[in-house]
Amino acid sequence: MKTGKKNRLQKNPSRLNIMDSLLIPAGLSSALRKNLKILYFVWAMLRSSISVELKNMFTALLRRTIMFFNPYHVIEIHERSEHMVRNKLYSLAKAYLSNTCSHGAHKQHAEMTSLSVLPFLTIAEEEEVVNTFQGAKLWWYASSCKPKYITKKYNGEERFYRLTFLKKYRKLVEQEYLTHIFHEGRRILARNRQRRLFTNIRGGTGYTWTCVDFQHPATFDTLALDPVTKRDVIEDLMSFREGKEYYKKIGKAWKRGYLLYGPPGTGKSTMIAAIANFLEYDVYDLELTAIKNNMELKKIFLETSSKSVIVIEDIDCSLNLTGKRVIKKKDKDEAKAAPTVTEGYDNVNTVTLSGLLNSIDGLWSACEDEKIIIFTTNHVDKLDPALIRRGRMDLHIEMSYCTFEAFKVFARNYLGIETHDLFSTIEGLFLEVNVSPADVAEGLMSRSLRNADVDACLANLVEVLNLAKEEMSK
Ligand SMILES: Nc1ncnc2c1ncn2[C@@H]1O[C@H](COP(=O)(O)OP(=O)(O)OP(=O)(O)O)[C@@H](O)[C@H]1O
Numbered sequence: 001m002k003t004g005k006k007n008r009l010q011k012n013p014s015r016l017n018i019m020d021s022l023l024i025p026a027g028l029s030s031a032l033r034k035n036l037k038i039l040y041f042v043w044a045m046l047r048s049s050i051s052v053e054l055k056n057m058f059t060a061l062l063r064r065t066i067m068f069f070n071p072y073h074v075i076e077i078h079e080r081s082e083h084m085v086r087n088k089l090y091s092l093a094k095a096y097l098s099n100t101c102s103h104g105a106h107k108q109h110a111e112m113t114s115l116s117v118l119p120f121l122t123i124a125e126e127e128e129v130v131n132t133f134q135g136a137k138l139w140w141y142a143s144s145c146k147p148k149y150i151t152k153k154y155n156g157e158e159r160f161y162r163l164t165f166l167k168k169y170r171k172l173v174e175q176e177y178l179t180h181i182f183h184e185g186r187r188i189l190a191r192n193r194q195r196r197l198f199t200n201i202r203g204g205t206g207y208t209w210t211c212v213d214f215q216h217p218a219t220f221d222t223l224a225l226d227p228v229t230k231r232d233v234i235e236d237l238m239s240f241r242e243g244k245e246y247y248k249k250i251g252k253a254w255k256r257g258y259l260l261y262g263p264p265g266t267g268k269s270t271m272i273a274a275i276a277n278f279l280e281y282d283v284y285d286l287e288l289t290a291i292k293n294n295m296e297l298k299k300i301f302l303e304t305s306s307k308s309v310i311v312i313e314d315i316d317c318s319l320n321l322t323g324k325r326v327i328k329k330k331d332k333d334e335a336k337a338a339p340t341v342t343e344g345y346d347n348v349n350t351v352t353l354s355g356l357l358n359s360i361d362g363l364w365s366a367c368e369d370e371k372i373i374i375f376t377t378n379h380v381d382k383l384d385p386a387l388i389r390r391g392r393m394d395l396h397i398e399m400s401y402c403t404f405e406a407f408k409v410f411a412r413n414y415l416g417i418e419t420h421d422l423f424s425t426i427e428g429l430f431l432e433v434n435v436s437p438a439d440v441a442e443g444l445m446s447r448s449l450r451n452a453d454v455d456a457c458l459a460n461l462v463e464v465l466n467l468a469k470e471e472m473s474k
């Protein structure tokens with residue numbers, strides 16, 4: 001039994017505390033090990049009969065001797081740091097271990113919180129796993145102890161991980177491995193996080209963000225878009241996502257602005273959902289008309305979290321953002337529908353163009369990173385150039401009427417076909433008519449067609465396109 005324990009300890013030094021380590025150091029000569037054991041034996045004999053001072057002295061001496069000969073270094077990551085504040089690194093290490101090596105443990109815990117989408121497995125207490133990093137072997141051991149600081153609110157056990165490795169890897173662990181755990185842990189948590197769709201509403205005490213689970217199924221695969229534009233957007237998003245170091249190097253906040261413009265039903269909102277799903281970000285759908293003034297707007301912008309897409313849909317309708325243009329009498333009725341915009345000075349009860357620009361710039365300079373802001377509009381020409389200049393809206397994406405290439409995405413997704421006899425007719429019609437992707441989608445899947453076959457769906461679309469052609473010629 002004892003030998004079994006000893007063998008196990010030799011395999012995984014992370015289980016050992018300072019006294020236990022008298023039994024291990026695998027790298028030590030047998031003579032040294034023997035001497036240390038004698039020392040330990042003497043200590044055990046004397047412990048009960050000597051004074052406290054002597055006991056402390058001897059313990060310190062023993063500890064230093066062990067430290068000197070012990071080839072291992074230990075880092076403990078506790079669930080709570082000083083003053084019982086949750087230690088972020090503990091949760092990140094937990095996520096990291098669950099993903100990389102929790103399968104090595106004999107006993108695991110399955111966990112799922114209201115914020116995660118999938119259950120994940122963690123190492124149960126008193127279990128150990130081995131991880132390797134750049135050739136270094138690292139032992140992890142999960143355990144719990146009495147917390148150092150016991151408060152009224154928290155007096156239970158405190159969990160911790162003990163990470164043990166050979167002293168020669170200390171620099172590697174401190175400078176690279178811990179950072180690796182931090183980034184990987186964050187990535188894993190973000191991936192397993194239930195993403196949210198936030199909207200701002202007015203409550204009794206002012207505005208507030210309220211949220212629901214974000215479960216829009218749109219992806220770039222289901223988005224019917226000209227293939228070149230689609231590729232450009234995906235590449236832009238990918239370089240944004242991986243651009244943390246680059247943005248830091250050039251001294252720019254890690255943010256990007258997109259302007260989506262085009263006629264109704266061309267997929268602007270669908271594109272936003274596809275972007276959020278691609279990046280695995282939350283979405284903040286900002287309703288400008290619910291905001292009272294510039295101060296409120298700034299605050300609400302700053303309350304958005306990292307890894308998010310902030311959306312202002314139909315920006316031209318949300319506010320009368322016509323810059324310094326004088327509102328003509330005949331435009332006044334139209335403008336009444338939107339909150340008043342005062343140019344030149346900031347009225348306390350209005351949201352102004354300069355207020356919006358300042359909020360965006362404030363957001364850009366705020367410390368929370370990784371945000372994308374998207375404006376959509378049906379009338380790009382109505383927007384003030386200052387609002388959409390490069391640097392604020394870096395990429396302007398035109399969402400246009402359906403093309404034959406975009407139609408093929410619908411055909412693949414809705415009907416499961418790559419080609420059909422009617423394709424050449426449809427291709428010809430697309431050159432003659434302007435129909436939105438929304439109309440094409442409806443033409444392929446209207447209620448009467450739910451159980452119809454491919455031929456009937458395509459024939460219906462041809463009819464829709466012919467009708468549109470007639471309308472156009474009228
Ligand atoms: N490019 C597209 N790819 C896939 N589906 C699309 C596309 N465009 C439109 N649709 C379909 O049409 C519906 C309406 O599209 P969406 O709401 O994205 O258009 P929009 O450009 O935001 O319109 P609006 O300007 O009126 O807000 C979507 O639910 C989707 O099913």
Ligand SMILES: [Mg+2]
Pocket residue numbers: 268269270313376
């Ligand atoms: Mg829309």
